[in-house]
Amino acid sequence: MLMSSTAGHAAGNVDAGRKLFGQCAACHAVGKTAGHQFGPMLNGVMERPAASADGYSYSDALKQAAQNGLVWDEPSLDAFLESPMTYVVGTKMAFAGMRDEAQRQDMIAFLQQIDSSGSGATATVEPPAANSLVSESSAPEAQRPLARDTTVPEHGVLHLGRLALPEEVAAWDIDIRPDGLGLPTGSGSVETGGQIYDAQCAVCHGVFGEGAGRWPVLAGGFDTLSDERPEKTIGSYWPYVSTVYDYVRRAMPFGNARSLSDDDVYALTAYLLYLNDQVSEDFTLSTDNFASITLPNVDNFIADDRMEEVHYASREEPCMQDCIPGEATVTQRARVLDVTPDNGDDDNAGGGID
Numbered sequence: 001m002l003m004s005s006t007a008g009h010a011a012g013n014v015d016a017g018r019k020l021f022g023q024c025a026a027c028h029a030v031g032k033t034a035g036h037q038f039g040p041m042l043n044g045v046m047e048r049p050a051a052s053a054d055g056y057s058y059s060d061a062l063k064q065a066a067q068n069g070l071v072w073d074e075p076s077l078d079a080f081l082e083s084p085m086t087y088v089v090g091t092k093m094a095f096a097g098m099r100d101e102a103q104r105q106d107m108i109a110f111l112q113q114i115d116s117s118g119s120g121a122t123a124t125v126e127p128p129a130a131n132s133l134v135s136e137s138s139a140p141e142a143q144r145p146l147a148r149d150t151t152v153p154e155h156g157v158l159h160l161g162r163l164a165l166p167e168e169v170a171a172w173d174i175d176i177r178p179d180g181l182g183l184p185t186g187s188g189s190v191e192t193g194g195q196i197y198d199a200q201c202a203v204c205h206g207v208f209g210e211g212a213g214r215w216p217v218l219a220g221g222f223d224t225l226s227d228e229r230p231e232k233t234i235g236s237y238w239p240y241v242s243t244v245y246d247y248v249r250r251a252m253p254f255g256n257a258r259s260l261s262d263d264d265v266y267a268l269t270a271y272l273l274y275l276n277d278q279v280s281e282d283f284t285l286s287t288d289n290f291a292s293i294t295l296p297n298v299d300n301f302i303a304d305d306r307m308e309e310v311h312y313a314s315r316e317e318p319c320m321q322d323c324i325p326g327e328a329t330v331t332q333r334a335r336v337l338d339v340t341p342d343n344g345d346d347d348n349a350g351g352g353i354d
Contacts, residue, residue, distance in 0.1 A: 012102070017110025020103055026259055027093075030111075032118035038256070039093065044116030045072050046108075061090030077111070078104050085199055094256045096196040096264060174249060178240040180291040187286035188267025190274045196264055197271050200253040209233075209275040219275035225297070235276030239298040241290065245269045 021030070027039035034041040040056040051058040051066040062070075065088050070076060080087045081104045083097040098104050113120040176182045198207075206212045209219030221231025230236070234244055249265045251257050260268070270285035273293065279285075285293070 012105030012107065012109035014106075014109045014113055016103075017106035017108070020098075020107050021110060023259070023261060024107075027256070030114050030118060031121040034118055034121070042111060043114055043118045043121070045114075046074075046077070046112045047116060048072065050076075059088075059090055059092040061088050062092075074108055074112070077108055081107060094200055094253060095259060096199050099192075174246075176242040176246045176249075178242045178291075180242065180287070183242075183245070183287050183290055184262040185287050186262040186266050187284055188263050188265070188270055189284040190267075190270045190279065190281050192264075193267035193269070193271025193274075196260075196268055200256075201268070204254060209272070218272060222296075225300075233276060234272055235278060235296060237297050238295055239301045241269065241273070241293045241295060244272060245290075 024039075024042075027037055029035060029037055029041045030043055034043050036053070036056045040053045040058070045053075048071075049066050050070040050072055051062045058066075070088075072080075078101075081098045082101075084091050084093040084095050086097075098107065174182070174184075197205075202212075204212055204215040205218050206215075209217065211217035217231055217233055219233055219235060221233040221236035224230040224236060225232075232238070238244065245265055248268055249258075249260065249262075252268075253259065266285050270279065270283055273279045273285070274281060274283065278293070278295065
């Protein structure tokens with residue numbers, strides 16, 4: 001393995017790289033108090049050989065690459081960020097890669113100016129001009145009112161902390177409605193989604209969504225909902241594409257949730273639709289066409305109107321004794337739970353749903 005060790009300065013934008021680092025912050029830390037997390041801390045990463053941060057357990061693959069001469073400089077880090085699992089086969093870094101070259105250069109520029117002490121990790125904040133008005137949402141922490149200085153309201157609840165800032169609420173407010181409300185701006189193609197799926201999803205869900213081991217099946221199951229054991233997939237059961245996007249965005253990939261960009265989630269959703277024969281292989285899912293996608297089983301879902309039924313509308317006390325004349329009889333058998341008592345009839349021994 002031939003690696004360059006020529007020092008240099010990336011042509012990217014440091015501030016843009018600092019913002020992009022939000023994608024990495026779930027696993028990596030930088031700054032004066034940075035420590036190892038799921039991934040190693042990255043202070044001074046451009047000043048050291050690969051797999052050399054004290055106290056972090058690197059993968060055997062990365063340690064072997066370091067023994068072969070891998071040093072993190074601009075060319076090697078650019079290639080690694082583009083496709084980590086291809087550049088170092090066997091790495092623990094379960095990240096599909098940063099395909100935009102300009103973004104990689106921005107990220108490298110940001111990492112390049114952080115030394116081993118963590119200096120350079122945070123932006124320089126200019127003090128506000130004299131007599132300027134600073135809103136509560138943009139004021140430094142010290143200028144925000146503390147809980148101890150806040151009057152306890154009449155209802156007597158002790159308010160601890162402070163009101164969440166708009167940007168903090170926005171970070172959690174990521175639910176997507178079936179009509180597309182709440183979607184982030186972006187897009188992703190079936191082709192790109194296939195690459196991400198192969199790298200991050202196929203190990204659990206199978207190469208074609210068929211499921212691996214006990215992991216869920218993601219494709220197929222058409223016309224099985226009336227079967228005793230239906231396959232409830234996106235194509236056979238799920239009513240809305242928004243459910244797919246929302247779940248992938250929140251919870252996947254397993255063990256590294258929220259590591260995917262919004263465009264990555266668009267691409268994965270498009271690929272899952274393709275696996276279920278809902279779109280063609282040249283399809284691109286975007287903010288603009290998202291709400292136009294209708295899944296096959298949507299019409300079989302009905303509104304939950306149980307509270308309007310007579311049973312729930314009744315104000316009478318429920319019957320608890322001698323409600324039906326005659327002896328009690330078994331009408332269903334719980335095969336899965338195996339809790340129905342054996343009545344001596346081999347044909348109807350405990351453990352079956354009739």
